[in-house]
Amino acid sequence: MEGKTISDLMINEEIRDREVRVIGSAGQQIGIMSAREALALAEEEGLDLVKIAPTAQPPVCRIVDYGKYKYEQVRKEKEARKKQKVTEVKEIRLSPNIDTNDLNTKMNAARKFLTKGDRVKITLRFRGREMAHMNTSKHILDDFAQSLADIAVVEKPPKVEGRTMTMFLTEKRKNA
Secondary structure (H helix, E strand, C coil), rough: CCCHHHHCEEEHCCCCCEEEEEECCCCCCCEEEHHHHHHHHHHHHCCEEEEEEEECCCEEEEEEHHHHHHHHHHHHHHHHHCCCCCEEEEEEECCCCHHHHHHHHHHHHHHHHHHHHEEEEEEEEECCHHHHHHHHHHHHHHHHHHCCCCCEEEEEEEEEEEEEEEEEEEECCCCC
């Protein structure tokens, strides 16, 4: 079932294989038989024949109530998605002539994002005459990273792209 979505599963008449391995409604192995025989067996029980392992030799089919099976699979997928951690990239914008207090405020915001487990993109934007002094403003990003060094590491060092200089920070990994 790995990698297959529910809509990819073949049921009943869609199964065209000559022979299939059949698993009963209670989970017991019934054996290898033709797809037609397996379908007749499933209809006898009032259930559906579902191909659950199409790549196996011979393919594995199971006699189940398709609606109930589909519901269970969707629920399992939802549960698996719930356990995944989605990391977001939060952006903090600075300017070359930023004041100390403003910089501290931005650092506190970055600290909050990092402790939540998000990546932080620090962007230093240059406008007009500031473009002439790009290389002297790199220290702002370096200081920013240095002040957050206790909880963060530089993932991507400062890099100039057009009118901006960007740097990525991520939370320090705890040694478990």
